[in-house]
Amino acid sequence: MPDNQLITAQDTATRGGSPDSAVDRVADFYGAYIDAVFDGTDDLGTELRAHYLTQDFQQRLAAWEEVNHADGVLRAQDVPTRWEVRYHDNGAGHLFTTVTLTWGTGPDAGHTVLAVQSDLSTKLISDIEDGA
Numbered sequence: 001m002p003d004n005q006l007i008t009a010q011d012t013a014t015r016g017g018s019p020d021s022a023v024d025r026v027a028d029f030y031g032a033y034i035d036a037v038f039d040g041t042d043d044l045g046t047e048l049r050a051h052y053l054t055q056d057f058q059q060r061l062a063a064w065e066e067v068n069h070a071d072g073v074l075r076a077q078d079v080p081t082r083w084e085v086r087y088h089d090n091g092a093g094h095l096f097t098t099v100t101l102t103w104g105t106g107p108d109a110g111h112t113v114l115a116v117q118s119d120l121s122t123k124l125i126s127d128i129e130d131g132a
Helices: 022-039 042-052 055-068
Strands: 082-091 094-103 110-119 125-130
Touching: 022 042, 022 082, 022 094, 022 110, 022 125, 042 055, 055 125
Parallel strands: none
Antiparallel strands: 082 094, 094 110, 110 125
């Protein structure tokens, strides 16, 4: 490992998931999507959107991005340094997760909280809004 990479306790934590879990799928999407945007692989980000987002939401997201001149998945023009996904609630055929994006490091790091809705029948993300 290069000397300039720091290994943290979080790096050594065991991670897992299940394709049956809508929460895990949101976490998988955000992890892969942020990696793709960070690495500059534009086609992969588009492919991930096609795989994880409903078609209707992809269209609404494109309209949001045109108006706001930002990435609608991240609600920003930059790439976060960390992300975290938590279960929030479910009902009426939907699962709601809270996604917290961290911008920067240390005590001055900023955070964006997003409310992400997934359809339980398909496990696809069907909405992203600014969270509380």
